[in-house]
Amino acid sequence: MSNLKVAFFDRDGTIIEDYPDHQWTYIKKPVILSDSIETLKSVKIKGYEIIIITNQYLLNEGFISMEQYKEITEMMLNELALHGIEVLDIFYCPHKRSEGCACIKPQIGMITEALKKYPDININKSFMVGDSVVDIELAINMKMKGFGIGVGSTYCNEDIYEIKHIKDLLAYL
Ligand SMILES: [Mg+2]
Ligand SMILES: [Zn+2]
Numbered sequence: 001m002s003n004l005k006v007a008f009f010d011r012d013g014t015i016i017e018d019y020p021d022h023q024w025t026y027i028k029k030p031v032i033l034s035d036s037i038e039t040l041k042s043v044k045i046k047g048y049e050i051i052i053i054t055n056q057y058l059l060n061e062g063f064i065s066m067e068q069y070k071e072i073t074e075m076m077l078n079e080l081a082l083h084g085i086e087v088l089d090i091f092y093c094p095h096k097r098s099e100g101c102a103c104i105k106p107q108i109g110m111i112t113e114a115l116k117k118y119p120d121i122n123i124n125k126s127f128m129v130g131d132s133v134v135d136i137e138l139a140i141n142m143k144m145k146g147f148g149i150g151v152g153s154t155y156c157n158e159d160i161y162e163i164k165h166i167k168d169l170l171a172y173l
Contacts, residue, residue, distance in 0.1 A: 005126055007051070025063050106133075
């Protein structure tokens, strides 16, 4: 039985503050975006598990170190835990944009990894949310529901929604 509903969240620009690539080199700790805590909480209450799906080409392109990535991730998870929010898992793509890997969004590799690890995931009851076109394209490639935060209405259809703020997605669940 595929009964696990998952809210797949982008990380940078969705849960925590994003920066231009070159600026990430100097970032030591994550800044949690204000409405993300409330939204993640509500999503959990509505019965979804949370999985973070994040492109980190910053790693292989040399903007950040693996240690830095892990520290920022751990600090983010600790802060979410302080608010009672447990994240089921995080999948990240470390590859350069030029590497042509199968996991960089909008490729579906990270979702198929999640499906392998958690076979109970029901993709029809799950959704992807993010602040980039690649997040929406990933949802389209997976034929799942998708929410684009401020990415415009180009992609909108019965499964793809444009929202202004992260918490707006709650109205659709
Ligand atoms: Mg983002
Ligand atoms: Zn990759």
